[in-house]
Amino acid sequence: MSQHLKYVCPGCGYTYNEALGDDHEGYPPGYLFKDLPDDFVCPDCAVRYKEDFEPETNQQH
Amino acid sequence: MRNYSVIDANNQQVTYVDQKRWWWVLSLINPTLPLIGVLGFLATQQPFWLVAPLILMFVVAPLLDLLLGEDQNNPPESLVPQLEDDAYYRVLTYLTVPLHYIAFITVAVFVGTQTLPWWGFLALAVAIGFADGFAINTGHELGHKRTRLETWLAKIVLAVPAYGHFWIEHNRGHHRDVATPDDPASARMGESIYRFALREIPGAFHRAWEIERERLNRKDLPVLHLQNEVLQSYLISVVLQLSLLIAFGWIMVPFLLIHNFFSWWVLTSANYIEHYGLLRMQQDNGKYERCQPHHSWNANHIYSNLLLFHLQRHSDHHANPTRRYQSLRHFEDLPSLPSGYYGMYLLAYVPSLWFKYMDAKLLQLPHVKGDLNKINIDPEAREAIFEKYGDGFVPAS
Ligand SMILES: [Zn+2]
Numbered sequence: 001m002s003q004h005l006k007y008v009c010p011g012c013g014y015t016y017n018e019a020l021g022d023d024h025e026g027y028p029p030g031y032l033f034k035d036l037p038d039d040f041v042c043p044d045c046a047v048r049y050k051e052d053f054e055p056e057t058n059q060q061h
Numbered sequence: 062m063r064n065y066s067v068i069d070a071n072n073q074q075v076t077y078v079d080q081k082r083w084w085w086v087l088s089l090i091n092p093t094l095p096l097i098g099v100l101g102f103l104a105t106q107q108p109f110w111l112v113a114p115l116i117l118m119f120v121v122a123p124l125l126d127l128l129l130g131e132d133q134n135n136p137p138e139s140l141v142p143q144l145e146d147d148a149y150y151r152v153l154t155y156l157t158v159p160l161h162y163i164a165f166i167t168v169a170v171f172v173g174t175q176t177l178p179w180w181g182f183l184a185l186a187v188a189i190g191f192a193d194g195f196a197i198n199t200g201h202e203l204g205h206k207r208t209r210l211e212t213w214l215a216k217i218v219l220a221v222p223a224y225g226h227f228w229i230e231h232n233r234g235h236h237r238d239v240a241t242p243d244d245p246a247s248a249r250m251g252e253s254i255y256r257f258a259l260r261e262i263p264g265a266f267h268r269a270w271e272i273e274r275e276r277l278n279r280k281d282l283p284v285l286h287l288q289n290e291v292l293q294s295y296l297i298s299v300v301l302q303l304s305l306l307i308a309f310g311w312i313m314v315p316f317l318l319i320h321n322f323f324s325w326w327v328l329t330s331a332n333y334i335e336h337y338g339l340l341r342m343q344q345d346n347g348k349y350e351r352c353q354p355h356h357s358w359n360a361n362h363i364y365s366n367l368l369l370f371h372l373q374r375h376s377d378h379h380a381n382p383t384r385r386y387q388s389l390r391h392f393e394d395l396p397s398l399p400s401g402y403y404g405m406y407l408l409a410y411v412p413s414l415w416f417k418y419m420d421a422k423l424l425q426l427p428h429v430k431g432d433l434n435k436i437n438i439d440p441e442a443r444e445a446i447f448e449k450y451g452d453g454f455v456p457a458s
Contacts, residue, residue, distance in 0.1 A: 012381070025279070044383055045382045
């Protein structure tokens with residue numbers, strides 16, 4: 001089974017969980033962070049870009 | 062008065078009392094102000110009362126800003142989580158939602174059933190338009206929050222001025238593009254508010270629909286779908302305004318047109334002054350630098366901030382868009398306005414005075430110091446501005 005990671009917006013704390021995707025934004029479960037478009041912005045605060053996101057430490061599965 | 066307290070990371074006890082706590086109840090004034098006109102007229106039959114709401118908005122509010130002055134209090138950072146969790150503040154934003162509906166419907170029934178002089182009708186329609194412009198302000202505060210309840214309340218309150226696309230456009234468009242030439246909601250130096258409106262109103266509409274179309278595309282849905290969050294709000298507007306039209310007939314046509322126009326105009330006015338001329342610099346990779354505190358104009362005036370949910374502490378809002386209004390902070394040395402928004406709106410409506418005053422303020426900003434390349438300039442005014450100021454000219458304050 002491939003390992004799903006979580007990525008956190010350093011501005012507002014929004015978390016992109018690859019295992020869940022983001023249904024509202026149109027990313028299905030299992031959609032990898034690296035596959036998000038280059039101009040992806042944080043869905044919650046919109047002022048942090050894809051390259052600003054940080055992998056969550058203490059990943060839990 | 063509620064006392065917030067925490068032991069911080071340095072083992073120090075930090076306490077905070079929000080001096081404005083109960084004063085935030087004043088935020089309920091804007092939605093209901095036009096009712097003063099209705100009640101005054103019904104009690105006295107004096108049509109003068111129909112003009113009273115506009116006077117309270119544009120004479121009394123700027124005067125109170127002048128008299129009550131500024132407030133630079135900030136909550137300590139370690140207590141912000143407690144302040145954000147305090148439901149009291151949230152409930153006030155929720156309460157303004159039904160108040161906007163009650164006031165709007167009451168005024169509509171009033172003008173639909175009473176015989177009024179044409180100028181009284183006009184003054185009241187403009188006043189309820191301005192009042193519901195502040196529904197966009199409530200929709201703004203709620204639309205930035207991530208709970209389902211708050212985003213739904215945003216869509217519901219934005220339906221009153223028929224401006225349902227606002228929160229999508231604002232959160233995902235304006236915040237991304239703010240203070241760049243790409244942003245239809247950031248005004249340029251040399252651009253009058255009237256020319257700005259012609260760029261901002263259609264630009265905002267277009268950008269919201271683009272953002273929603275892309276999102277729905279990813280879900281393999283057509284743009285005209287009930288999951289379209291712009292459309293959801295529009296549908297409420299249609300039901301609301303069509304019902305009034307059916308109930309009261311042709312008189313509702315001018316009433317609704319004036320109401321909707323002036324609601325939108327309030328937002329245009331706020332957008333116009335919030336980032337006038339400010340510019341994020343383009344980096345080597347073509348992207349714009351991150352939005353900095355000096356990319357927004359601010360006002361700390363107590364009275365208008367209480368009426369506007371701290372919208373005027375605009376730099377902190379852009380740095381932290383999801384932060385709740387009660388926690389927004391004042392910072393030293395930011396671009397700052399001499400008056401709250403109500404007073405600044407009046408200045409903006411007279412472009413020659415606005416340019417005279419604000420262009421000088423813009424050139425004096427510490428990060429600009431007369432460098433016209435650091436200003437967002439209207440291409441059509443570019444030549445005239447370079448000729449007038451030349452490069453490096455800083456007007457005396
Ligand atoms: Zn974020």
